[in-house]
Structures are given as C-alpha cells and as structure tokens.
Amino acid sequence: xxxxxxxxxxxxxxxxxxxxxxxxxxxxxxxxxxxxxxxxxxxxxxxxxxxxxxxxxxxxxxxxxxxxxxxxxxxxxxxxxxxxxxxxxxxxxxxxxxxxxxxxxxxxxxxxxxxxxxxxxxxxxxxxxxxxxxxxxxxxxxxxxxxxxxxxxxxxxxxxxxxxxxxxxxxxxxxxxxxxxxxxxxxxxxxxxxxxxxxxxxxxxxxxxxxxxxxxxxxxxxxxxxxxxxxxxxxxxxxxxxxxxxxxxxxxxxxxxxxxxxxxxxxxxxxxxxxxxxxxxxxxxxxxxxxx
DNA sequence: CAAAGTTCCTGCGAGC
DNA sequence: TGCTCGCAGGAACTTT
Numbered sequence: 001x002x003x004x005x006x007x008x009x010x011x012x013x014x015x016x017x018x019x020x021x022x023x024x025x026x027x028x029x030x031x032x033x034x035x036x037x038x039x040x041x042x043x044x045x046x047x048x049x050x051x052x053x054x055x056x057x058x059x060x061x062x063x064x065x066x067x068x069x070x071x072x073x074x075x076x077x078x079x080x081x082x083x084x085x086x087x088x089x090x091x092x093x094x095x096x097x098x099x100x101x102x103x104x105x106x107x108x109x110x111x112x113x114x115x116x117x118x119x120x121x122x123x124x125x126x127x128x129x130x131x132x133x134x135x136x137x138x139x140x141x142x143x144x145x146x147x148x149x150x151x152x153x154x155x156x157x158x159x160x161x162x163x164x165x166x167x168x169x170x171x172x173x174x175x176x177x178x179x180x181x182x183x184x185x186x187x188x189x190x191x192x193x194x195x196x197x198x199x200x201x202x203x204x205x206x207x208x209x210x211x212x213x214x215x216x217x218x219x220x221x222x223x224x225x226x227x228x229x230x231x232x233x234x235x236x237x238x239x240x241x242x243x244x245x246x247x248x249x250x251x252x253x254x255x256x257x258x259x260x261x262x263x264x265x266x267x268x269x270x271x272x273x274x275x276x277x278x279x280x281x282x283x284x285x286x287x288x289x290x291x292x
Numbered sequence: 293c294a295a296a297g298t299t300c301c302t303g304c305g306a307g308c
Numbered sequence: 309t310g311c312t313c314g315c316a317g318g319a320a321c322t323t324t
Contacts, residue, residue, distance in 0.1 A: 002297090034298090034321065058297075076296035077323075103323090122322040124297065140298090166306095167315060176298085183297070281317065283295080 002074040004058060004148070004181030005230035010080055011055045017082045017114035018062065022049045025109040033105060034075060034126040044068060044129055045108075057144050057180035061135075068129045071140065075124025083115045144180040148223050153179060155220045159212035162202045169205070169219075170198035170279045179223065185258045186226055188285045192257045194222035195267070197291045198277075198284045229254065257285040265290060 002010070026042045038044070049065040062070040106118040106127065118125070130138050145161065146153040161178045172178055173187040182190070191198050196219055205216040212220075233254060256266045257274050265272040265287040272289025 073297085075298085075322090120322095121324075122296080124322065165314090171315085174297095184295090280315095 002058060002076075002078065002235075003183035003186050004055075005186070005227055006235035007055055007058045007060060007074065007181075008231050009235040010074070011053055011060055013082065014053055014060075014080060014116060017110055017112050017116050018050045018108075019053050020049065020051070021110040021112035021114075022047065023108055024111055025107075027107040027109075029105055029107070033120060033123050035128075037106075037127060038129045041127070041129070045070070050110075056141055057147065057176060058183075059140065063132065067132055069132050069135055071128040071130055071138065072118075073126050073140070075120060075122065075126070077122040078118065078120040078125030081117050081119065083117065084113055143177050145175075145177045146179060148179050148181055148227055153220070153224075155212035155217045158220050159206040159216045160210040162216070163206040163210035165202035167202050168198060168279060169196055169200045169202050170284050172202040173223075174280070174282075181227070182223070184282050184284075185255070186223075186230065188258045189226045189256060190219065190222045192267075192286060192291060193226060194219040195290050195292065197288075198279060198286050200292070257287065260285060 023045050024047075026045045028037055028041055031037060044066065045064070048068075050062045050070075051065055052063045054061045054063070058073065060072040060074075062072070064070060101119075103119045103121040103123075104117050105120055105123070108116040110116060118127075128140075135141065146157060158179065162172055165172055167175075169191060170187060173182055173190065174184070188198070194215070196215060205213065205219065207213060260274045261276040263274050265274060267287065267290045270287060270290040272287040274285055275288055277284050277286075
C-alpha cells in the first residue's frame with residue numbers, strides 16, 4: 001500500500017529524528033521481517049550516524065557513517081512512528097500504527113532524543129545493509145526505471161519504454177522497470193486523470209519510432225500531478241488502517257476512482273459510473289465512459 | 293474473504 | 309518444425 005507518496009511522506013517525517021543523528025541503540029525484536037535481518041544487524045548500526053535519509057521509488061535509504069546504506073522497504077503494512085518523551089507522533093501523518101506495540105519489530109534510539117519504531121503486522125517489509133559502493137548492483141534497485149518526479153522521466157523516455165508493448169496500460173504503469181514508485185492506487189488515479197483506459201494497449205502511447213503522442217504527454221503529466229498532490233496531502237491512509245485512531249494522510253479524500261466502484265464519475269460532464277475489474281490479479285477502478 | 297508489493301514460476305501464443 | 313520471447317496468470321510470503 002505504501003506507494004511513492006506515502007514513502008516520501010514517511011521520509012520527511014523521519015528526517016528530524018534521523019538525519020545527522022547517531023544511532024545510540026538498536027533493538028531487533030525478531031530475527032526476521034520478510035527476510036532474515038542482516039548478520040550483525042545491531043552491531044553494524046549501533047554508534048553509526050545517519051548522514052542522510054533518501055528515497056528511491058518505494059525504498060528508503062539511510063546513509064551511514066560506516067559507509068554502509070540501510071535499505072528499508074515498508075512492504076504492504078509497514079510503518080514508522082517517532083516517539084519522544086512518551087509522546088508519539090506520526091512521520092508526516094502517515095500510517096499511524098495501532099498502538100498495541102505488538103508488531104513493533106525494530107526500534108532505533110537516536111541521539112536526536114527521538115525513538116524510531118518500525119511496525120509491520122504482515123511483515124512484507126524488510127531491511128538490508130549494503131556497502132555504499134555496491135548500491136548500483138543492489139538487486140532490489142537495479143531493475144527500477146526512472147523516478148516519476150525526477151528529470152529522467154519525460155514523455156520521450158516514457159514513450160520509448162512503452163513502444164511495442166502489447167500489455168495493458170495498467171500493467172505497464174505497475175511495472176517498476178517502466179516508471180518506479182507507482183502502485184495500484186496511483187496507477188488507477190493517473191489513468192483516470194489522463195482519460196485513458198487501463199485496458200488500452202501500452203504501445204498506442206508511442207509511434208513506430210517510439211516517439212510520444214498527446215496521450216503519452218497527458219499520462220506523464222497526470223502521473224506527476226497525482227503524485228505531487230498526494231505528497232502535498234501527506235499521502236493516503238489505506239483501507240485496512242481505517243479503524244486506527246491516529247493522524248491520517250488525507251489524499252484518500254481525493255481519490256476519484258480507487259475504491260469508488262458504483263459512484264458517479266467526477267469528470268465534468270461525464271455521466272459514467274466507476275467500475276471495478278480485475279487485471280493481472282489486482283483490482284482496477286476506472287470510468288468506462290471518459291477513459292478510452 | 294480479499295487486499296496489499298515483490299519475486300518467482302509456469303504455460304500460452306506470436307513471431308522468427 | 310522448433311525455438312525464443314513477451315505476456316498473462318498464479319503462487320508465495322502475512323495479517324486483519
């Protein structure tokens with residue numbers, strides 16, 4: 001669930017606690033998340049300073065004074081919370097944990113005075129330590145396509161990667177090699193805003209030479225727009241977190257199609273109704289009238 | 293019950 | 309004909 005805007009929101013929320021702060025203590029309360037924690041995990045982190053906290057697609061990267069990078073992924077249910085003198089706050093108001101502490105798996109005590117707690121009920125998240133000079137070869141990062149909000153993503157490169165693809169636009173946008181960081185929610189939202197059907201062949205967004213057309217530009221713009229809006233709103237709080245009592249992200253109030261099956265399409269003048277279909281095993285929400 | 297992100301596996305069909 | 313490749317679909321991991 002955490003897609004690019006949620007991960008970016010988490011990153012910003014963690015900055016005051018982590019950036020330029022030393023890790024005084026690490027507690028790993030279980031030996032594994034999705035994968036076993038790295039060997040000597042606690043030892044390799046303790047006493048090190050986080051020199052910067054970055055993001056690539058849905059991954060967080062903490063640069064350490066030891067020359068290693070702590071790579072973190074939230075999986076589907078991972079969250080961080082930041083605590084200080086008994087009070088807790090959410091990083092960027094995203095993903096407030098249930099508060100039972102039951103799934104608090106990794107705890108960092110920082111020299112900033114904050115404690116950073118990684119909570120992940122479903123344990124699809126993971127943490128990994130990588131020497132900085134080997135970041136290029138990291139198997140999780142290597143296949144990733146351009147950052148949608150970065151300079152290397154534009155209609156030209158987008159068209160080139162869609163050229164000749166027989167797969168649907170939904171599948172193409174979900175493919176992290178084409179553009180990195182979108183998940184089910186923002187794929188649906190971007191396609192709706194670009195008025196393009198999730199079932200449309202990806203290759204129709206490039207000409208024979210792989211050049212962009214109006215649709216390519218519209219979709220690239222819609223992707224950037226929807227991600228920027230979501231980041232402004234502090235991300236989305238997701239359906240299986242709706243019972244939580246803490247601060248939430250607000251972007252879900254801006255969903256135009258996601259989880260809105262049967263509701264009227266919000267496109268001005270459109271009389272369509274939002275439909276749900278299943279593509280490559282996942283729900284797709286779209287308007288069959290204004291998305292072509 | 294299905295939902296989420298990622299990776300891996302199988303099987304189909306198109307095209308060479 | 310037989311091979312490779314792209315793509316679809318499903319399984320797996322886990323919990324509410």
